[in-house]
Amino acid sequence: MAAPAIPRSPIPSSSPLQRLSTFKDRTTTTATPTSAAGTITSPPSSIPFSSSPLDSLSSDPIFSVFFSSDFDSARFSSAALSSGSAASRAEKLQDGIRLLEKQLRSEVLSRHDDLLSQLSSLRDAESAVSALRSAVTTLQSSVRRVRSEIADPNRQIRSKTLQLSNLHRTTELLQFTIRVLRQSKKFRDVMAAGESEPEKLDLAKAAQLHCEILSLCNENELAGIAVIDEELNWVFEAGQKLRSEGMRVLERGLEGLNQAEVGAGLQVFYNLGDLRATVDGLISKYKSQGVKSVSVALDMKAISAWSGGGYGPGGIQRSGTPQIGSGGKAKEALWQRMSTCMDQLHSIVVAVWHLQRVLSKKRDPFTHMLLLDEIMQEGDPMLTDRVWEALVKSFASQMKSAFTASSFVKEIFTVGYPKLYSMIENLLERISRDTDVKGVLPAITLEGKDQMVSAIEIFQIAFLALCLSRLSDLVNTVFPVSSRGNVPSKEHISRIISRIQEEIEAVQPNGRLTVLVLREISKVLLLLAERAEYQISTGPEARQITGPATPAQLKNFALCQHLQEIHMRISSMMTGLPIIISDILSPSLGAMYGVACDSVTSLFQAMLDRLESCILQIHEQNFSGLGMDAAMDNNSSPYMEELQKCILHFRSEFLSRLLPSSTNTLSAGTENICTRLVTSMASRVLIFFIRHASLVRPLSESGKLRMARDMAELELAVGQNLFPVEQLGPPYRALRAFRPIIFLETSQLGSSSLLQDLPLSVILHHLYSRGPEELQSPMQRNKLTPLQYSLWLDSQGEDQIWKGIKATLDDYAAKVRVRGDKEFSPVYPLMLRLGSALSEKTVLQKS
Known part of the structure; x- marks a missing residue:
C-alpha cells in the first residue's frame, strides 16, 4: 500500500x-x-x-x-x-x-516508519496524562479534607507546648533564683564574719561566692528579677570591698616579700576572675613608679631648689644649674637622689620578681591550674622582663637627656663615673643576690644587666676621654713636642706615675672599669714611649766609650732611668690585679721597655765590642813558653791588663751612672733594664774568653799557669765591676770548669765530671792544643782569623760545629793512613767519642 x-x-x-x-x-x-x-x-x-x-x-x-x-x-x-x-x-x-x-x-x-511510531506514542501519552490529571484532582480533594481535620489539634498542641516551655523556664528561673539567694546568704555570712573580726574574713571563699553569684546571674539572665536586682546591688558593693581587701593583702605581701600573703591575694583575684587584669595593673603601677623615681632623681630644678640654688639673680629660675656657691650641696643632693633611685628600683624589681615567683608556683586548689598560665600565653615576656625593659628604657632616656641638657649633671657624672657605675653595679648585684633562688628564674638576665650598663655608656665615654686627656696633657707638659733637648726631672716623672696610680686606684674595685681605664693608660704609655724615643740622642757622641760620658750619653742615661722607673712602678701596680687585666698594659710596657733599652743599647754594644777586641788579643800572646821564668811570672798578660782597664773605665764613667748603688742595684733580687744589659754583657765576656782560650795552641805547662792566672784576673774584674759572677749561672760554671780542665791529663779528661759544665765545642777546640800540628783546627784548615771564626761559631749550633771538627779529624786520619802509621794521637779517638755522643743526642732530640 x-x-x-x-x-x-x-x-x-x-x-x-x-x-x-x-x-x-x-x-x-x-x-x-x-x-x-x-x-x-x-x-x-x-x-x-x-x-x-x-x-x-x-x-x-x-x-x-x-x-x-x-x-x-x-x-x-x-x-x-x-x-x-x-x-x-x-x-x-x-x-x-x-x-x-x-x-x-x-x-x-x-523516516516514515519512525514518524508513525512517534505519532502512536503521542496518543498513548495523551491518554496517560488524562488519567493522571483525574488522580491528581482526587488527591487534592483528600489533602484538603485531611488539612481541615488536623488544623485544630495542631493549634492546641502548639499552645500547650508553649505553655509547657514557659513553665519549664519559670521553674528554672525560680531554681536559679533560689540558688543565687542561697549563695548570697552564704556570701553575706562570710562578709558578716569579717566585719566583726576582720582577721577571720576568708577572702578567697568570699571571692569564690561572689564569682559564682555573678556567673549564675549572667549565664541564666536573671537580671530584671526584683529580688535578684536587690541582691546584685549588694553583691557589687561587696565585690568592691573584696577587691580592696585583696589588693591590700597582695601589696602588703609584695612589700614584705611574704609568699603566703601574695598567694592569698592572687587567689582572691583568681576567684573573682580578675587575675590577669589585676596583675597587668600591678605591672603598670610598678613601671610608673620606676619611671617616676628616675625622673625625680634627675630633676635638676628640684635639686637646685633643695640646695638653695633654685633662683638666679633677679628671681629668674635656673634650669638645671645651681647658683655659685651652692654647687657642692647640689652635687651632694644629686648623689643622694641617685642612691634613693637605686633603692627604689631594687625594691620594684624584687617585688615584681616575687610576684612572678608566686604565680609560677601557686595552683588553684580546685582546678589545679597554674596561676601563671592564667595571665600569660606562650611566647609572652616574663613580668620581670617587661618591668626591667621599661625601667632601662626610661633610665637611658633620662641619662641621655641629662647629658645634653645639663652641664652640671654631665660634669658630676663624668668626673664621678666610677661612683655612678658602682651604684649601677651594686644595684645589679643586689638584685641578683636577692633573687638567687634555686629552681627559680633570676629577676634579670645577663643581657638585661648589659642594657642597664649601656644606659650610662655616654658618661663612660666622656669619663674615659677625660682620663685620657688628663694623662695626655701631663705627658705633653713633661715631653713637649717642640723641645727635643730638655730631659724631664724626677719630679715630672713622679707626677706622671702618681697620676696613673690615682686613675687606677679610682676604678680598681671594679674589674670592668679597671680594664677600660688601663686601655687608656696603655695609650698614654705608648705616647710617653714615643715622646721619649724622640728625645733619644744618636750618633758617634752617644756611642763613644774611650772618654768620659758626654752630654748626649748623660741625657740618654736619664731617659733610660726615667722609663725604667715608670716601667717598674707601673709593673708593681699590676701585681695585685688578675693576669688578664694586667696583660692589657703588656704591649705598652713592652714598647716603653724597648725604648729604654734603645737609649743605652748602642753604648753597651760598643762596650762589648771593645771588650771582645781585648779578648781577641789572646791569640797574639805566647802560651808556648818553657822554663821556670815563664812559670814564675806573676804579671798579668797585656791583653788582660787592657781588658781590666776597659772594664774599670766602663764602670767609673758609665755603669756608675746607670747603676749608682752596687749594693742595692746589683743584688740578685733586682732586675731592671740596666742590670739585664750588664748581666748579658758579663756573661758574654766569660763565654767569649772561654771560647778563645780553648782555641790557643800550642799551650805549654807554663802557658796553662798563665792562662789560669788570666782567668782569675778576669773573674775578679767582672765580679767587682760588672756583675757578681756567682749569679751568672752557666757562664760562671763554665769558667770555673775550664780552669782545671786544662791541667788534666788527656787520659783523665774523657771521664771528668767537669765536662758537663762546658760546651762540647770548647772541649773539642781545647783538645786541638794537645794534638799534633797536622791535626788542624777548623780555623786553621779554612784559614780564618780568630774574629771570623768566632763570628761563624756565633751563627752555628753545636751539631754544625761538630761537623766542621769532624772534617778535620777525617783529614788527619787520611794523612796518617797515607803515611802508613799504625797509631793515632790519643786525642783523636777521644774527640771522635765525644762528637759521636753529641750526634746521638741530637738524633734523639729530633726524634
Whole structure:
C-alpha cells in the first residue's frame, strides 16, 4: 500500500535552513535525491553538486548568509537589487528552495516508519496524562479534607507546648533564683564574719561566692528579677570591698616579700576572675613608679631648689644649674637622689620578681591550674622582663637627656663615673643576690644587666676621654713636642706615675672599669714611649766609650732611668690585679721597655765590642813558653791588663751612672733594664774568653799557669765591676770548669765530671792544643782569623760545629793512613767519642 502523501506547506523565509541543519549529519548516508516516482533527479546546474545539499548551500557565497543568526532579509534584498542581477538572484533562490523541498521530502520518506511510531506514542501519552490529571484532582480533594481535620489539634498542641516551655523556664528561673539567694546568704555570712573580726574574713571563699553569684546571674539572665536586682546591688558593693581587701593583702605581701600573703591575694583575684587584669595593673603601677623615681632623681630644678640654688639673680629660675656657691650641696643632693633611685628600683624589681615567683608556683586548689598560665600565653615576656625593659628604657632616656641638657649633671657624672657605675653595679648585684633562688628564674638576665650598663655608656665615654686627656696633657707638659733637648726631672716623672696610680686606684674595685681605664693608660704609655724615643740622642757622641760620658750619653742615661722607673712602678701596680687585666698594659710596657733599652743599647754594644777586641788579643800572646821564668811570672798578660782597664773605665764613667748603688742595684733580687744589659754583657765576656782560650795552641805547662792566672784576673774584674759572677749561672760554671780542665791529663779528661759544665765545642777546640800540628783546627784548615771564626761559631749550633771538627779529624786520619802509621794521637779517638755522643743526642732530640 502506498504511503499517504504529505501535503506541502509553505516554508517560512527566516528559518528553513536553520531547521534543516539538524539533518546535516543524517543526509550524508542518503544517496542522490529521488522524486515521488522513484526516478533519480539531478540538482540544478546553478548549485554545485555535493554529498549533502546543506554542505553545498553553506559553501555557496549567496546561500551561506542565510545560516547567520543575524540574517536580515531587507538588507539582502537591497544588496540583490543594487547588484543589478536581481532576476538571476531570484532564480537561484528558487532553485535553492526546490532543492531544499526535495531534501525534506527525501528525509520524510526515509523516516516514515519512525514518524508513525512517534505519532502512536503521542496518543498513548495523551491518554496517560488524562488519567493522571483525574488522580491528581482526587488527591487534592483528600489533602484538603485531611488539612481541615488536623488544623485544630495542631493549634492546641502548639499552645500547650508553649505553655509547657514557659513553665519549664519559670521553674528554672525560680531554681536559679533560689540558688543565687542561697549563695548570697552564704556570701553575706562570710562578709558578716569579717566585719566583726576582720582577721577571720576568708577572702578567697568570699571571692569564690561572689564569682559564682555573678556567673549564675549572667549565664541564666536573671537580671530584671526584683529580688535578684536587690541582691546584685549588694553583691557589687561587696565585690568592691573584696577587691580592696585583696589588693591590700597582695601589696602588703609584695612589700614584705611574704609568699603566703601574695598567694592569698592572687587567689582572691583568681576567684573573682580578675587575675590577669589585676596583675597587668600591678605591672603598670610598678613601671610608673620606676619611671617616676628616675625622673625625680634627675630633676635638676628640684635639686637646685633643695640646695638653695633654685633662683638666679633677679628671681629668674635656673634650669638645671645651681647658683655659685651652692654647687657642692647640689652635687651632694644629686648623689643622694641617685642612691634613693637605686633603692627604689631594687625594691620594684624584687617585688615584681616575687610576684612572678608566686604565680609560677601557686595552683588553684580546685582546678589545679597554674596561676601563671592564667595571665600569660606562650611566647609572652616574663613580668620581670617587661618591668626591667621599661625601667632601662626610661633610665637611658633620662641619662641621655641629662647629658645634653645639663652641664652640671654631665660634669658630676663624668668626673664621678666610677661612683655612678658602682651604684649601677651594686644595684645589679643586689638584685641578683636577692633573687638567687634555686629552681627559680633570676629577676634579670645577663643581657638585661648589659642594657642597664649601656644606659650610662655616654658618661663612660666622656669619663674615659677625660682620663685620657688628663694623662695626655701631663705627658705633653713633661715631653713637649717642640723641645727635643730638655730631659724631664724626677719630679715630672713622679707626677706622671702618681697620676696613673690615682686613675687606677679610682676604678680598681671594679674589674670592668679597671680594664677600660688601663686601655687608656696603655695609650698614654705608648705616647710617653714615643715622646721619649724622640728625645733619644744618636750618633758617634752617644756611642763613644774611650772618654768620659758626654752630654748626649748623660741625657740618654736619664731617659733610660726615667722609663725604667715608670716601667717598674707601673709593673708593681699590676701585681695585685688578675693576669688578664694586667696583660692589657703588656704591649705598652713592652714598647716603653724597648725604648729604654734603645737609649743605652748602642753604648753597651760598643762596650762589648771593645771588650771582645781585648779578648781577641789572646791569640797574639805566647802560651808556648818553657822554663821556670815563664812559670814564675806573676804579671798579668797585656791583653788582660787592657781588658781590666776597659772594664774599670766602663764602670767609673758609665755603669756608675746607670747603676749608682752596687749594693742595692746589683743584688740578685733586682732586675731592671740596666742590670739585664750588664748581666748579658758579663756573661758574654766569660763565654767569649772561654771560647778563645780553648782555641790557643800550642799551650805549654807554663802557658796553662798563665792562662789560669788570666782567668782569675778576669773573674775578679767582672765580679767587682760588672756583675757578681756567682749569679751568672752557666757562664760562671763554665769558667770555673775550664780552669782545671786544662791541667788534666788527656787520659783523665774523657771521664771528668767537669765536662758537663762546658760546651762540647770548647772541649773539642781545647783538645786541638794537645794534638799534633797536622791535626788542624777548623780555623786553621779554612784559614780564618780568630774574629771570623768566632763570628761563624756565633751563627752555628753545636751539631754544625761538630761537623766542621769532624772534617778535620777525617783529614788527619787520611794523612796518617797515607803515611802508613799504625797509631793515632790519643786525642783523636777521644774527640771522635765525644762528637759521636753529641750526634746521638741530637738524633734523639729530633726524634
